[in-house]
Amino acid sequence: MNVLHFDNASFGYGRRPLWGGLTMDLQAGQFLAILGANGSGKTSLLKAALGLHPLMSGTVQVAGTPPHRGSTRIGYVPQHRRIDTLTPLRARDVVGQGLDGHRWGIGRPDPKRRRRIDEMLESVGADAFADRPIGQLSGGEQQRVRIAQALVADPLLLLCDEPLLSLDLNSQRTISGLVDRRRRTHDTAIVFVTHDINPVLPYVDRVLYLAGGRFRIGTVDEVMTSATLSDLYRSPVEVVRSGGRVLVAGVPEDSHHTSALRAG
């Protein structure tokens, strides 16, 4: 089934397009990684799919219909922001928000709801800290809970915006593994925005690389090459495959990063 479909889509704020002419399909159970420099429009692509921001031209469809705000067909893990330590929510409450946080009223105790939340927490390995305050969990633990929150309403499509940001290597592996398992067990289509492809390298079906208003889409072998990225950035970029890792050097926008050679 075609879960996400862009047809000649362009996106921008004001008059300047961030990217344009995007045509792509994402099938159920597929894993798409979106890469690109800061400000290349990765998050905007997710916003367009969520129906939070209209396209400048072209169309986007989710499971055959235009997206609308609040759709339960899409699970969304927004870019990580600090959760205050004094937030009056436990891990299980955060997951519960994914089910009915948008409904009016105060809600009432429901054993079926509770069971659903428990199952979800268990499936991401968060049952041990289900009753701990969310603000006291580590970054990796919080991210598991947020993924459970995004998945608890059983979406067809999961959009993750830099879910590995500021996580240690171990947590990066856990989170990527969780997302991959979900698409295998539930056939959920995955869109995974990341600045480093290596943690998800074993799982990725296709890569969408955005740079300077243009893009390339294809398998890792097609997109992550010196020729493709040099063409995309209009400047020489070196891609090295070494020991199962992809290393990218010479990306122009990266001058402010401390190391010249960066996994990309």
Place this chain on the structure above:
Amino acid sequence: MLTASVWHEIFNFTNYGELLALVRNSIIAGVVLGVVGGLIGVFVMMRDLPFAVHGISELSFAGASGALLLGVNVVAGSLTGSIIAAILIGVLGSRARDRNSIIGVLMPFGLGLGVLFLALYKGRAANKFGLLTGQIVAVDTPQLSWLIVTGIVVLVGLLIVWRPLMFASSDPDQAAARGVPVRLLSLVFMLLLGLAVAISVQIVGALLVLSIVVTPAAAALRVAASPWLVPVLSVAFATVSLVGGILLALGGSLPISPYVTTISFLIYLGCRFLNTDRVKATTFFGPFAARWSRRSRSPIRVHRTG
């Protein structure tokens, strides 16, 4: 002796039974405000709005003193001031930085207006002072019905928007993606907050509103994390402070506010000490806590910078 007479002025329980009958209205008002202030305080803390509460209460004070000068209903004046402030802060200050500067601009202006109105007012001096520091003992029956109706409006409003407001206050991006009207809710919340502040100004006075709208919720957040327990505790703390303050103030000749603010503050202190979790207590215990609990502290550090 001087100390004895001062003590007598602070605590005096002669003819307590008769006095109690006289303050029935005040106690009802105290309970209403306890429930409203305790509940709205939870969101004030989550949305980081204590400063806004202070700003709204100064404009509410201006409205109330204007009404006093014109000889119209003081509660209505205070509500008008509050709502104008709440709308201004809500519309102009959607980002935290803008919000704080707008409040910083509005607050002295409101206070200045209030001082002007009071200076022009030729009536009883107690009325003037009461608006700043509280006058609950003077709550008469028509005023009480205004307070109760406003309180019910805030309560019903809060219960209707409870879940989406909780969602929008803890994770606005995710809530927006789920279809929660985040901007609209934030305006609705500011309006409800304006109403709640207007009631509080009548009872504890413009300068001390924070002791009812912020302190009880801040105390509850120290000892609980469940979305049910925190509001319940916060309401209990606010109500105990208010009713306890009224009962203690009854015999003496002092205004009610110092009693209310002291009880409220002591509850907060108690909650900080009760809080067994050292991660939460680091700011209080400072370097000691850092030494005992380096392990539990580090994850917080990591994601604060992230």
